[in-house]
Amino acid sequence: MEQYANLSGNSAVIAFQIEPGAIMVQFDSGWFYLYNGTSTSQANIQEMQSLARAGRGLNSFIVRVVKKGYARKWR
Secondary structure (H helix, E strand, O other): OEEOOOOOOOOOEEEEEEEOOEEEEEEOOOOEEEEEOOOOOHHHHHHHHHHHHHOOOHHHHHHHHHOOOOOEEEO
16 A cells, blocks of 8 residues: 555545555555445546545545445455
């Protein structure tokens, strides 16, 4: 997994892994979430991947737009 840059300094996201058509996100709570084309739209996946690479806005986008649109979560 790749460390999330957290340029805003207040994100709950600590790491992510981008795969074709999917993104896995690790939160500071210890939970991992997998988002893919079956759980949310490809447009949302692409935006999440872009925000993850940019290091800003990923947590906010998930909270505001994607919400519970994950395929799987685990610790």
